[in-house]
Amino acid sequence: MTEKQHPKAADTYEVVVVGGGAAGLSAALVLGRARRRTLVVDAGEPRNAPAAHMQGFLTRDGMAPAEFLAVGREEIARYGVELVRDRAVDAARDTDGEFDVTLAGGRIVHARRLVIATGLKDELPPVAGLAERFGRDVLHCPYCHGWEVRDQAFGVLATTPMSVHQALMVSQWSRDVTLFLHRVTVEQLSDEDLRRLAAAGVAVVPGAVTELVVEDDRLTGVRLADGTAHDRRVLFVAPRAVPRTGLLEKLGAEMEETPFGGYPVIDERGLTSVPGLWAAGNASGFAEQVVNAASRGYRAGATINGELLMTDLDALVRAGDGSVRV
Numbered sequence: 001m002t003e004k005q006h007p008k009a010a011d012t013y014e015v016v017v018v019g020g021g022a023a024g025l026s027a028a029l030v031l032g033r034a035r036r037r038t039l040v041v042d043a044g045e046p047r048n049a050p051a052a053h054m055q056g057f058l059t060r061d062g063m064a065p066a067e068f069l070a071v072g073r074e075e076i077a078r079y080g081v082e083l084v085r086d087r088a089v090d091a092a093r094d095t096d097g098e099f100d101v102t103l104a105g106g107r108i109v110h111a112r113r114l115v116i117a118t119g120l121k122d123e124l125p126p127v128a129g130l131a132e133r134f135g136r137d138v139l140h141c142p143y144c145h146g147w148e149v150r151d152q153a154f155g156v157l158a159t160t161p162m163s164v165h166q167a168l169m170v171s172q173w174s175r176d177v178t179l180f181l182h183r184v185t186v187e188q189l190s191d192e193d194l195r196r197l198a199a200a201g202v203a204v205v206p207g208a209v210t211e212l213v214v215e216d217d218r219l220t221g222v223r224l225a226d227g228t229a230h231d232r233r234v235l236f237v238a239p240r241a242v243p244r245t246g247l248l249e250k251l252g253a254e255m256e257e258t259p260f261g262g263y264p265v266i267d268e269r270g271l272t273s274v275p276g277l278w279a280a281g282n283a284s285g286f287a288e289q290v291v292n293a294a295s296r297g298y299r300a301g302a303t304i305n306g307e308l309l310m311t312d313l314d315a316l317v318r319a320g321d322g323s324v325r326v
Helices: 022-033 065-078 163-170 191-200 246-250 290-318
Strands: 012-018 038-042 082-085 088-093 099-103 108-116 120-123 154-157 177-180 203-205 209-215 218-224 229-231 234-237 240-243 255-258 261-264 277-279
Touching (some): 012 022, 012 099, 012 290, 022 065, 022 290, 038 108, 088 246, 163 177, 163 234
Parallel strands (some): 012 038, 012 108, 154 234
Antiparallel strands (some): 099 108, 120 240, 209 218, 218 229
16 A cells, blocks of 8 residues: 655655554554554653562563663564654644654654553652662552562551551462551551451551661651651552643643543543544553553554554445456
8 A cells, every 4th residue: 555645755754653662662563564654753751760670461470670671662663663752742643644753853754643652750769769769669569569578667658548458468479568647647547458457467657757767778768747666577558649741731632531531532442532642651541551552552553553544445436446356
Protein backbone atom coordinates (compact mmCIF):
# COMPACT_ATOMS: atom_id res chain seq x y z
CA MET A 1 0.00 0.00 0.00
CA THR A 2 1.19 3.49 -0.73
CA GLU A 3 0.96 5.91 2.16
CA LYS A 4 -0.77 9.23 1.76
CA GLN A 5 1.60 11.96 0.64
CA HIS A 6 2.00 15.08 2.71
CA PRO A 7 3.65 18.41 1.89
CA LYS A 8 6.70 17.23 3.85
CA ALA A 9 6.79 13.63 2.67
CA ALA A 10 10.03 12.87 4.50
CA ASP A 11 8.27 13.62 7.78
CA THR A 12 5.15 11.62 6.95
CA TYR A 13 4.60 8.28 8.64
CA GLU A 14 1.84 5.74 8.67
CA VAL A 15 2.11 5.55 12.46
CA VAL A 16 3.80 7.77 15.01
CA VAL A 17 4.28 6.27 18.48
CA VAL A 18 4.88 8.79 21.27
CA GLY A 19 6.71 7.02 24.08
CA GLY A 20 9.64 4.61 23.92
CA GLY A 21 8.86 2.32 26.85
CA ALA A 22 7.58 -1.25 26.75
CA ALA A 23 4.19 -0.30 25.27
CA GLY A 24 5.55 2.03 22.60
CA LEU A 25 8.37 -0.26 21.52
CA SER A 26 6.05 -3.26 21.40
CA ALA A 27 3.59 -1.42 19.17
CA ALA A 28 6.45 -0.26 16.96
CA LEU A 29 7.87 -3.77 16.68
CA VAL A 30 4.58 -5.17 15.39
CA LEU A 31 4.13 -2.26 12.99
CA GLY A 32 7.68 -2.50 11.70
CA ARG A 33 7.30 -6.20 11.03
CA ALA A 34 4.09 -5.37 9.17
CA ARG A 35 6.13 -3.06 6.91
CA ARG A 36 4.50 0.11 8.20
CA ARG A 37 6.55 3.30 8.10
CA THR A 38 6.73 4.02 11.82
CA LEU A 39 8.39 6.62 14.02
CA VAL A 40 8.93 6.35 17.78
CA VAL A 41 9.35 9.63 19.67
CA ASP A 42 11.16 8.85 22.91
CA ALA A 43 11.77 11.48 25.61
CA GLY A 44 13.86 8.95 27.58
CA GLU A 45 11.92 9.11 30.86
CA PRO A 46 10.83 5.54 31.70
CA ARG A 47 8.81 5.17 34.86
CA ASN A 48 10.90 2.23 36.12
CA ALA A 49 14.26 3.98 35.68
CA PRO A 50 14.95 4.01 39.47
CA ALA A 51 14.67 0.21 39.65
CA ALA A 52 17.79 -1.92 39.21
CA HIS A 53 15.81 -4.87 37.89
CA MET A 54 12.35 -5.71 36.63
CA GLN A 55 10.54 -8.87 37.63
CA GLY A 56 7.57 -10.92 36.51
CA PHE A 57 8.21 -10.70 32.76
CA LEU A 58 8.61 -14.29 31.55
CA THR A 59 12.14 -14.90 30.13
CA ARG A 60 13.17 -11.38 31.22
CA ASP A 61 12.83 -11.76 34.98
CA GLY A 62 15.61 -9.84 36.73
CA MET A 63 16.64 -7.91 33.63
CA ALA A 64 17.71 -4.29 34.11
CA PRO A 65 15.08 -1.90 32.71
CA ALA A 66 17.71 0.02 30.74
CA GLU A 67 18.94 -3.20 29.13
CA PHE A 68 15.38 -4.22 28.28
CA LEU A 69 14.77 -0.93 26.48
CA ALA A 70 18.12 -1.09 24.69
CA VAL A 71 17.29 -4.54 23.32
CA GLY A 72 13.85 -3.29 22.28
CA ARG A 73 15.35 -0.36 20.39
CA GLU A 74 17.72 -2.72 18.58
CA GLU A 75 14.83 -4.98 17.62
CA ILE A 76 12.63 -2.26 16.11
CA ALA A 77 15.60 -0.91 14.14
CA ARG A 78 15.88 -4.26 12.33
CA TYR A 79 12.51 -3.59 10.73
CA GLY A 80 13.18 -0.04 9.65
CA VAL A 81 11.38 1.70 12.51
CA GLU A 82 12.86 5.12 13.19
CA LEU A 83 13.43 6.39 16.72
CA VAL A 84 14.09 10.01 17.63
CA ARG A 85 15.17 11.29 21.04
CA ASP A 86 12.77 14.16 21.49
CA ARG A 87 9.60 15.17 23.27
CA ALA A 88 6.21 15.56 21.61
CA VAL A 89 4.88 18.90 22.85
CA ASP A 90 1.77 19.33 20.73
CA ALA A 91 -0.54 17.44 18.43
CA ALA A 92 -3.44 18.39 16.18
CA ARG A 93 -5.89 16.45 14.05
CA ASP A 94 -6.23 17.67 10.48
CA THR A 95 -9.29 17.78 8.21
CA ASP A 96 -8.57 14.26 6.97
CA GLY A 97 -8.62 12.87 10.49
CA GLU A 98 -4.86 12.41 10.56
CA PHE A 99 -2.31 13.91 12.95
CA ASP A 100 0.45 16.50 13.04
CA VAL A 101 2.79 16.09 16.00
CA THR A 102 5.13 18.89 17.03
CA LEU A 103 8.41 17.94 18.71
CA ALA A 104 10.33 20.05 21.19
CA GLY A 105 13.17 20.39 18.70
CA GLY A 106 10.84 22.11 16.23
CA ARG A 107 10.21 19.21 13.87
CA ILE A 108 6.61 18.47 12.83
CA VAL A 109 5.77 14.89 11.87
CA HIS A 110 2.59 13.68 10.22
CA ALA A 111 0.87 10.38 11.00
CA ARG A 112 -2.14 8.53 9.71
CA ARG A 113 -2.48 6.91 13.12
CA LEU A 114 -1.11 8.03 16.48
CA VAL A 115 -0.23 5.91 19.52
CA ILE A 116 0.25 7.66 22.87
CA ALA A 117 2.40 5.56 25.21
CA THR A 118 3.83 8.33 27.37
CA GLY A 119 3.32 6.54 30.69
CA LEU A 120 3.07 8.33 34.01
CA LYS A 121 5.20 10.03 36.62
CA ASP A 122 5.38 8.92 40.26
CA GLU A 123 5.17 11.73 42.82
CA LEU A 124 6.43 10.69 46.26
CA PRO A 125 5.32 12.10 49.61
CA PRO A 126 7.61 14.87 50.93
CA VAL A 127 9.48 12.82 53.53
CA ALA A 128 13.20 13.47 53.97
CA GLY A 129 15.28 10.78 52.28
CA LEU A 130 12.38 9.05 50.54
CA ALA A 131 13.04 10.05 46.94
CA GLU A 132 16.74 9.24 47.15
CA ARG A 133 16.01 5.62 48.05
CA PHE A 134 13.07 5.01 45.74
CA GLY A 135 13.60 1.82 43.76
CA ARG A 136 16.21 0.57 46.24
CA ASP A 137 14.79 -0.08 49.71
CA VAL A 138 11.83 2.29 49.26
CA LEU A 139 9.46 0.36 47.02
CA HIS A 140 5.90 0.50 45.76
CA CYS A 141 5.04 -2.86 44.16
CA PRO A 142 5.34 -6.19 45.97
CA TYR A 143 4.96 -8.10 42.71
CA CYS A 144 7.93 -6.18 41.33
CA HIS A 145 10.21 -6.38 44.39
CA GLY A 146 8.61 -8.54 47.10
CA TRP A 147 10.64 -11.69 46.45
CA GLU A 148 13.93 -9.81 46.57
CA VAL A 149 13.21 -8.29 50.01
CA ARG A 150 11.21 -11.21 51.46
CA ASP A 151 11.25 -11.87 55.21
CA GLN A 152 12.78 -8.50 56.07
CA ALA A 153 11.25 -5.90 58.39
CA PHE A 154 8.74 -4.00 56.24
CA GLY A 155 7.22 -0.61 56.81
CA VAL A 156 4.30 0.79 54.83
CA LEU A 157 3.86 4.56 54.65
CA ALA A 158 0.16 5.40 54.49
CA THR A 159 -0.72 8.15 52.04
CA THR A 160 -4.48 7.44 52.01
CA PRO A 161 -6.72 4.91 53.76
CA MET A 162 -6.17 2.73 50.68
CA SER A 163 -2.65 2.10 52.00
CA VAL A 164 -4.24 -0.53 54.23
CA HIS A 165 -4.56 -2.66 51.11
CA GLN A 166 -0.87 -2.24 50.39
CA ALA A 167 0.04 -3.28 53.94
CA LEU A 168 -2.14 -6.37 53.65
CA MET A 169 -0.61 -7.27 50.29
CA VAL A 170 3.01 -7.01 51.40
CA SER A 171 2.28 -9.25 54.39
CA GLN A 172 2.43 -12.08 51.83
CA TRP A 173 6.20 -11.53 51.67
CA SER A 174 7.02 -10.83 55.32
CA ARG A 175 5.48 -11.55 58.70
CA ASP A 176 7.06 -8.39 60.13
CA VAL A 177 5.01 -5.52 58.72
CA THR A 178 4.26 -2.15 60.32
CA LEU A 179 1.76 0.31 58.87
CA PHE A 180 2.79 3.89 59.64
CA LEU A 181 -0.38 5.93 59.41
CA HIS A 182 1.53 9.15 58.62
CA ARG A 183 -1.22 11.54 57.44
CA VAL A 184 -4.03 9.02 57.98
CA THR A 185 -5.88 8.82 61.29
CA VAL A 186 -7.07 5.67 62.99
CA GLU A 187 -10.62 6.99 62.66
CA GLN A 188 -10.30 6.85 58.88
CA LEU A 189 -9.82 3.08 59.02
CA SER A 190 -12.89 0.90 58.91
CA ASP A 191 -13.60 -1.91 61.36
CA GLU A 192 -12.98 -4.33 58.50
CA ASP A 193 -9.59 -2.71 57.86
CA LEU A 194 -8.60 -3.13 61.50
CA ARG A 195 -9.78 -6.74 61.62
CA ARG A 196 -7.84 -7.64 58.49
CA LEU A 197 -4.69 -5.88 59.69
CA ALA A 198 -4.89 -7.80 62.95
CA ALA A 199 -5.46 -11.08 61.13
CA ALA A 200 -2.41 -10.43 58.94
CA GLY A 201 -0.28 -9.54 61.96
CA VAL A 202 0.33 -6.00 60.73
CA ALA A 203 1.23 -3.51 63.47
CA VAL A 204 -0.34 -0.04 63.21
CA VAL A 205 1.61 3.03 64.34
CA PRO A 206 -0.05 6.48 64.32
CA GLY A 207 1.87 9.69 63.79
CA ALA A 208 3.63 11.42 60.91
CA VAL A 209 6.91 10.06 59.51
CA THR A 210 9.39 12.91 59.13
CA GLU A 211 12.50 11.18 57.80
CA LEU A 212 14.18 7.94 56.94
CA VAL A 213 17.05 6.63 59.03
CA VAL A 214 19.91 5.54 56.77
CA GLU A 215 23.23 4.02 57.81
CA ASP A 216 26.03 2.93 55.45
CA ASP A 217 23.73 3.66 52.50
CA ARG A 218 21.05 1.28 53.78
CA LEU A 219 17.64 1.95 55.24
CA THR A 220 17.59 1.07 58.93
CA GLY A 221 14.39 2.73 60.08
CA VAL A 222 11.93 5.62 60.03
CA ARG A 223 11.65 8.50 62.47
CA LEU A 224 8.34 10.01 63.55
CA ALA A 225 7.51 13.61 64.37
CA ASP A 226 7.66 12.81 68.11
CA GLY A 227 11.29 11.75 67.69
CA THR A 228 10.78 8.02 68.06
CA ALA A 229 12.52 5.73 65.56
CA HIS A 230 11.30 2.36 64.35
CA ASP A 231 13.70 -0.18 62.90
CA ARG A 232 12.74 -1.14 59.33
CA ARG A 233 14.74 -2.44 56.40
CA VAL A 234 12.23 -1.87 53.62
CA LEU A 235 9.58 0.82 53.24
CA PHE A 236 6.65 0.46 50.86
CA VAL A 237 4.85 3.58 49.69
CA ALA A 238 2.15 4.30 47.12
CA PRO A 239 3.29 7.29 45.05
CA ARG A 240 0.76 9.64 43.54
CA ALA A 241 0.50 8.64 39.91
CA VAL A 242 0.44 11.56 37.46
CA PRO A 243 -0.56 10.27 34.00
CA ARG A 244 1.18 11.93 31.07
CA THR A 245 -2.01 12.38 29.09
CA GLY A 246 -1.57 15.95 27.88
CA LEU A 247 -1.53 15.03 24.18
CA LEU A 248 -4.62 12.87 24.57
CA GLU A 249 -6.47 15.75 26.19
CA LYS A 250 -5.33 18.23 23.53
CA LEU A 251 -6.70 15.93 20.85
CA GLY A 252 -10.08 15.75 22.59
CA ALA A 253 -9.98 12.18 23.86
CA GLU A 254 -12.72 11.43 26.36
CA MET A 255 -11.22 11.09 29.84
CA GLU A 256 -12.50 9.51 33.04
CA GLU A 257 -11.47 10.08 36.63
CA THR A 258 -10.29 7.07 38.62
CA PRO A 259 -8.92 6.74 42.17
CA PHE A 260 -5.49 6.87 40.51
CA GLY A 261 -5.97 9.90 38.26
CA GLY A 262 -7.55 10.78 34.95
CA TYR A 263 -7.16 8.27 32.10
CA PRO A 264 -8.59 8.03 28.57
CA VAL A 265 -11.68 6.01 27.87
CA ILE A 266 -10.48 3.19 25.59
CA ASP A 267 -11.91 0.01 24.13
CA GLU A 268 -10.33 -3.41 24.61
CA ARG A 269 -7.85 -2.68 21.81
CA GLY A 270 -6.68 0.66 23.17
CA LEU A 271 -8.62 2.91 20.78
CA THR A 272 -9.70 6.21 22.36
CA SER A 273 -12.86 8.15 21.57
CA VAL A 274 -10.92 9.97 18.81
CA PRO A 275 -10.71 7.92 15.59
CA GLY A 276 -7.12 6.95 14.81
CA LEU A 277 -5.85 7.84 18.30
CA TRP A 278 -4.63 5.01 20.52
CA ALA A 279 -3.38 4.79 24.10
CA ALA A 280 -1.18 2.05 25.55
CA GLY A 281 0.77 1.28 28.70
CA ASN A 282 0.51 3.54 31.73
CA ALA A 283 -0.96 6.31 29.57
CA SER A 284 -4.04 4.09 29.37
CA GLY A 285 -4.19 2.87 32.97
CA PHE A 286 -2.43 2.94 36.32
CA ALA A 287 -1.89 -0.78 36.87
CA GLU A 288 0.00 -1.70 33.68
CA GLN A 289 3.21 -3.51 34.61
CA VAL A 290 5.93 -3.94 31.97
CA VAL A 291 4.52 -7.21 30.69
CA ASN A 292 1.00 -5.75 30.53
CA ALA A 293 2.24 -2.62 28.79
CA ALA A 294 4.05 -4.69 26.16
CA SER A 295 0.86 -6.68 25.58
CA ARG A 296 -1.18 -3.50 25.20
CA GLY A 297 1.31 -2.15 22.69
CA TYR A 298 1.29 -5.37 20.70
CA ARG A 299 -2.50 -5.37 20.47
CA ALA A 300 -2.61 -1.73 19.41
CA GLY A 301 0.05 -2.27 16.73
CA ALA A 302 -1.64 -5.33 15.26
CA THR A 303 -5.05 -3.70 15.24
CA ILE A 304 -3.75 -0.51 13.63
CA ASN A 305 -2.07 -2.49 10.87
CA GLY A 306 -5.28 -4.36 10.08
CA GLU A 307 -7.29 -1.16 10.13
CA LEU A 308 -4.90 0.61 7.76
CA LEU A 309 -4.93 -2.37 5.40
CA MET A 310 -8.73 -2.45 5.15
CA THR A 311 -8.93 1.33 4.83
CA ASP A 312 -6.54 1.28 1.88
CA LEU A 313 -8.27 -1.68 0.22
CA ASP A 314 -11.65 0.00 0.55
CA ALA A 315 -10.19 3.15 -1.03
CA LEU A 316 -9.00 1.09 -4.00
CA VAL A 317 -12.43 -0.47 -4.33
CA ARG A 318 -14.08 2.94 -4.35
CA ALA A 319 -11.59 4.09 -6.98
CA GLY A 320 -12.49 1.15 -9.17
CA ASP A 321 -9.13 -0.59 -8.78
CA GLY A 322 -10.41 -3.58 -6.85
CA SER A 323 -11.43 -5.85 -9.72
CA VAL A 324 -10.96 -9.56 -9.10
CA ARG A 325 -8.17 -11.15 -11.12
CA VAL A 326 -8.33 -14.87 -11.88
